[in-house]
């Protein structure tokens with residue numbers, strides 16, 4: 379593939395600034411979406427820490443998906459390999475956002491007397507979320523340049539690749555366990571018109587995994 383796998387030189391400050399800007403836009407857009415959806419569902423305009431937490435969750439999931447999907451989109455677009463440089467920064471910012479989501483869930487929400495919007499039987503949904511967080515945390519450590527030198531480039535890339543897709547599957551499982559009733563309810567009634575944001579995000583995560591499979595098949599056929 380032309381350009382694929384070449385070195386990607388971008389000033390580090392610009393990479394961080396753009397990754398943080400994407401995170402901010404994703405967070406604000408998610409907040410707006412949840413705010414409008416809540417009005418459609420409950421006929422009340424309210425923005426509280428619960429919606430902040432949902433917006434952090436959606437932004438984290440979005441950033442992690444985009445970070446993983448960049449390999450496939452860059453491979454098939456046959457244009458510059460420059461977007462690949464953003465994988466690490468988007469992934470790390472996604473991990474920090476997920477960390478903030480977990481902290482708000484367990485510390486801030488109870489501190490202000492609010493509860494996450496979940497059913498008791500959905501408590502099991504925390505476990506895939508925690509596993510995803512631990513996995514992305516381990517990847518954040520592994521992504522350090524010193525580790526790359528110790529493991530060797532190929533093993534390092536493979537570790538980050540498998541870890542990343544496993545993390546996406548766990549995060550999608552976490553969202554599915556929490557939101558299954560909401561998703562199936564949406565397909566039955568289409569009410570409210572806007573589905574839980576976790577539904578399109580999970581479809582996006584599945585597309586990112588399928589795209590990586592397509593890259594693998596294409597590279598095998600045309601090495």
Ligand code: HEM
Nearest residue numbers: 432435439476480494495504507508510511549553575576
């Ligand atoms: C990589 C890690 C994680 C990702 C990507 C993630 C993503 C998500 C997503 C997409 C939602 C659905 C938001 C919505 O549409 O309403 C959600 C909800 C939730 N997550 Fe996570 N999560 C992660 C880790 C965790 C962890 C570690 C915990 C707690 C132990 C947790 C607890 C919750 C709870 C309680 C909700 C329901 C919030 C509500 O509806 O009020 N998550 N998360």
